[in-house]
Amino acid sequence: MTLSKVQRSSWLLSGLCVIAGCGGGESESSTAVAPTPATTSADSASATTPKSAAATPVSADASQAIVRPATLSKTPGTETAPADSAGNDQKTLGKSSTETAATPVDDASSTLREIQKLRVSPVPNDLEQARKVRRERNERIVDMATRVIRLTMTDESKKPQFQAAVSQLLEARFQNALAGDDADIDIFCSDVQALSERDPKSAAAAEGVYYMARFAHTRAGLVGSAQPVWFETLSRWAREFADRFPEQQNRAASLLFGAARSCELHADAVQDPELRPRLLTESRLCYVALSEKFSSSDQGQEAAASLRRLSVVGQKLTQFTGPTIDGGQISADDFRGKATLIYFWDSENENFAEQFLPAINAALASATSDKLRIVGVAMDEEEGRLNRFLDMHQIPGQQIFFPDAEQRSWNSPIVTWWGLARCPSIWLVDGTGKVVSTSVSPKNLALEVRKLVR
Numbered sequence: 001m002t003l004s005k006v007q008r009s010s011w012l013l014s015g016l017c018v019i020a021g022c023g024g025g026e027s028e029s030s031t032a033v034a035p036t037p038a039t040t041s042a043d044s045a046s047a048t049t050p051k052s053a054a055a056t057p058v059s060a061d062a063s064q065a066i067v068r069p070a071t072l073s074k075t076p077g078t079e080t081a082p083a084d085s086a087g088n089d090q091k092t093l094g095k096s097s098t099e100t101a102a103t104p105v106d107d108a109s110s111t112l113r114e115i116q117k118l119r120v121s122p123v124p125n126d127l128e129q130a131r132k133v134r135r136e137r138n139e140r141i142v143d144m145a146t147r148v149i150r151l152t153m154t155d156e157s158k159k160p161q162f163q164a165a166v167s168q169l170l171e172a173r174f175q176n177a178l179a180g181d182d183a184d185i186d187i188f189c190s191d192v193q194a195l196s197e198r199d200p201k202s203a204a205a206a207e208g209v210y211y212m213a214r215f216a217h218t219r220a221g222l223v224g225s226a227q228p229v230w231f232e233t234l235s236r237w238a239r240e241f242a243d244r245f246p247e248q249q250n251r252a253a254s255l256l257f258g259a260a261r262s263c264e265l266h267a268d269a270v271q272d273p274e275l276r277p278r279l280l281t282e283s284r285l286c287y288v289a290l291s292e293k294f295s296s297s298d299q300g301q302e303a304a305a306s307l308r309r310l311s312v313v314g315q316k317l318t319q320f321t322g323p324t325i326d327g328g329q330i331s332a333d334d335f336r337g338k339a340t341l342i343y344f345w346d347s348e349n350e351n352f353a354e355q356f357l358p359a360i361n362a363a364l365a366s367a368t369s370d371k372l373r374i375v376g377v378a379m380d381e382e383e384g385r386l387n388r389f390l391d392m393h394q395i396p397g398q399q400i401f402f403p404d405a406e407q408r409s410w411n412s413p414i415v416t417w418w419g420l421a422r423c424p425s426i427w428l429v430d431g432t433g434k435v436v437s438t439s440v441s442p443k444n445l446a447l448e449v450r451k452l453v454r
Contacts, residue, residue, distance in 0.1 A: 057257075057258050057261035057262040057265055058217060058220045058221040058224060058231070058234075058258075058262040058265075058266070066346065066349055066422065066423045066424075067261070067265065067421065067422055106151075106158075107151060108148045108151045108152050108158060108161040108165070109161060111144050111147060111148050111165075112148060112161060112164050112165065112168070114144060115141050115144050115145065115168050118137055118140065118141060118144075119141070121137070123137075131179060134175065134179070135176060135179065135180070138172035138173075138175050138176045139172070139176075141168055141169070141171075141172040142169055142172045142173065144168075145165040145166070145168040145169035145172065146165075146169065148161060148162070148164075148165035148168075149162060149165045149166065149169070152165065162204070163203055163204060163207070166195065166204045166207055166208075167207055169191065170188075170191065170192070170207055170208060170211045171211075173187060173188040173191055173211075174188060174211050174214065174215060176188070177215060178215070178218060178219075188211075188215070189212070191208070192208035192209065192211060192212050193208075195207070195208040196208060196209070200244070201244070201245075205244075206241070206244070206245040206248060206251075209237065209240060209241045209244065209245070210241055210251055210255070212237050213234060213237035213238050213240075213241055213255050213259075216230055216233040216234035216237050217234050217258060217259070217262070219233075220233075220234050220262060220266075224266060228266060228270065228275055228279065231259075231262055231263045231266050231279055231282065232263070232278065232279070232282050234258075234259045234262060234263070235259045235260070235263055235282035235283070235285065235286050236282075237255075237259075238252075238255035238256050238258070238259035238260075238286055239256065239259075239285060239286060239289055241255050242255065242256055242289055242290075242293055242294075243289075246293055249294055249297065252293070252294065253290060253294045253297045253299040253300065254299065256286045256287075256289055256290040256293075256294075256299070256303070257286070257290055257299040257302065257303065259282070259283075259286045260282075260283045260284075260286035260287045260290065260303065260306065261283075261306075261421060263279045263280070263282045263283035263286070264279070264280065264283040264306070264310075264421055265421060265422065266279055267279035267280045267283065268422075268439045268441075280310070283310075284307065284310060286303075287303040287304075287306050287307050287310070288303075288307065290303035291303040291304040291307060302419055303419075304419075305416060305417060305418060305419030306419035306421065307419070308417070308418060308419060309418040309419050309420070309421075309438055310438075312418070312435045312438065313435050313436070313437060313438060314434060314435065315434060315435060316332075316432075316433045316434055316435075317332045317335060317429050317433055317434070317435050318332055319332070319414075319417050319418075320332040320342075320414060320418075321414075322377070322400035322401075322402060322412070322413070322414055323400065323401070323402060323403060324398050324399055324400055324401065325378065325383075325386070325387075325390075325399045325400075325401040326398075326399075328398065330375060330398055330400055332433065335373065335429050335433050336431070336432065336433045337431060338370065338371055338372065338373055338431050338453075339367075339371060339372050339373065339428065339429065339430055339431050339449070339452040339453050340372075340373040340374070340375060340428070340429040341360065341363065341364075341372060341373070341374045341375070341397075341426065341427075341428060341429075341445075341449065342375045342376075342377065342426070342427040342428075342429065343356065343360055343374075343375075343376050343377070343397075343424060343425070343426045343427070344376075344377045344379055344415070344420060344423050344424060344425045344426075345357075345376060345377070345378060345379060345423065345424045346378070346379045346380055346409070346423055346424070347378070347380050347385060347386055347388075347389035347390075348380070348385070349423065349424060351424060352423075352424040353393075355442045356424040356426070356442050357393070357395070358442075359442035359443070359445045359446065360374070360396060360426070360442075360445065361394070361396060362445070362446050363445045363446045363449040364396050366446055366449060366450055367449055367450070367453045371453040372449065372452075372453055373397070374396045374397030374398075375397050375398055375399075375400065376395065376396075376397050376398070376399045376400065377399075377400045377412065377414055377415070378399050378400065378401045379408070379409050379410070379412065379415065379423050380401070380408065380409065381405070381408050381409045383401070383403075386401065400414065418438075425438070425439070426439075426440040426441075426442075426445060427440070428440055428448060428449070428452060430452060436448075436452060
């Protein structure tokens, strides 16, 4: 894959630039375009595209934890199919056969209908044949969408059709780039650049940048372990979209949150001492942009909480208070005097039982109780299930568990205040009450505890 083509600020322009003339035409903001999801047709899933560019943060270590559910996955308007992505064009494309019989259908709208039908046409069961059919279908869609762009680009009244055609063209290019080779990526990038050069603030340009962020997100999920630069690329495209198109708040916030979380989770999973701080820097940049530009959104509030957590290392732990399952109370004020191991867990999480719990017990065995305090934050939703698990297993330490069902799991006041990104998760606090780490791996836990209590 030619990653440089995705990262560069200038590309050779494809045929779309010649058609569009790189100037004139539609230039307003994206009121006519609905956010395009990462899976927009029946064949998108086969192209290994994630459900949402940000609703599913990417991590090479995704199997190691339950990732905090992203609120952006519930953002209104993020699940509109590409054939609907023209916004106002629904008034044309969504009419019944009775209505359309009374209203002449122009060539552009007719072609868009054909594209819509083509999108959902069946493919062979054979994998190789299916790939061939999808590629041929995408190439046909590119040709048809290009024809619509030609017909509508200079007609203000046909702006919805123009934008719908742009979305269809980009979706086809996107799918071919994911499944194809360097040439497919180059053409995809060239079309995105052509749209930006035509009008940098237009809805079409926004669609192009959005698709580039989606492409980086998908590549990070597919090859991020071997090519972690895709996580950094995702962060940069997400921030560019937010900078250039802040009026598209839902999309911008979703991209920023997904990029921030993806970079953070991958940073926790890597061992490279140089890569980890780079990824954390990208994560912070996205969190900061999100908390500053979209502070009133759910994602903006989560970003502010995540920044608190990322900044707490080296600081005294405060805002950490909760009731215990046996009727007591735990506060960070109690953590002075000896080191404290805090672990967030859920009884249904297999990874906790298989990796984290043995590591916590091993760490406890290596330190006497007068030197190490252990506190669990149970993130179960059902108290009965939690109690059954506690009866069947030896779970060390006091357990914070909120009696109010509305304050459990990811809605725990502790979890939301600190923007917890994953469960299970382990924190270490030293004898003075300062946080040493909020991302200790089970593999390194015993060593880190020994350092803390020696």
